[in-house]
Amino acid sequence: xxxxxxxxxxxxxxxxxxxxxxxxxxxxxxxxxxxxxxxxxxxxxxxxxxxxxxxxxxxxxxxxxxxxxxxxxxxxxxxxxxxxxxxxxxxxxxxxxxxxxxxxxxxxxxxxxxxxxxxxxxxxxxxxxxxxxxxxxxxxxxxxxxxxxx
Numbered sequence: 722x723x724x725x726x727x728x729x730x731x732x733x734x735x736x737x738x739x740x741x742x743x744x745x746x747x748x749x750x751x752x753x754x755x756x757x758x759x760x761x762x763x764x765x766x767x768x769x770x771x772x773x774x775x776x777x778x779x780x781x782x783x784x785x786x787x788x789x790x791x792x793x794x795x796x797x798x799x800x801x802x803x804x805x806x807x808x809x810x811x812x813x814x815x816x817x818x819x820x821x822x823x824x825x826x827x828x829x830x831x832x833x834x835x836x837x838x839x840x841x842x843x844x845x846x847x848x849x850x851x852x853x854x855x856x857x858x859x860x861x862x863x864x865x866x867x868x869x870x871x
Contacts, residue, residue: 769845770824775813817845
């Protein structure tokens with residue numbers, strides 16, 4: 722008798738139907754998800770140009786690079802500065818220029834103060850894709866969805 726009960730319980734356990742789930746969501750959620758994908762789809766780097774203003778080898782190279790970086794930042798605060806090390810050289814490169822013409826234009830401004838400067842091809846950081854208005858729209862959409870759920 723006990724065997725029959727256990728057998729019946731085991732069979733009923735296997736005979737359970739698979740459940741289904743239905744999700745009803747606001748269409749604005751889909752729009753937010755698409756926008757988020759667009760934001761994160763932007764590549765981290767792209768081919769472009771920078772201006773090299775410093776390259777040195779040796780024990781004092783880092784100290785010299787930091788000093789040069791400070792001088793450059795003081796003279797051109799709007800241009801980003803990148804310190805890199807590729808054995809055996811420390812390099813200080815500036816800017817994120819999409820094309821050589823733009824880099825050459827800035828080189829003419831930089832060269833009088835940093836005489837050894839020259840343009841070099843490099844992977845650069847792209848400019849920001851979203852403007853503040855886009856971010857505000859995104860936040861407003863999120864608030865509308867959140868408020869409608871309450």
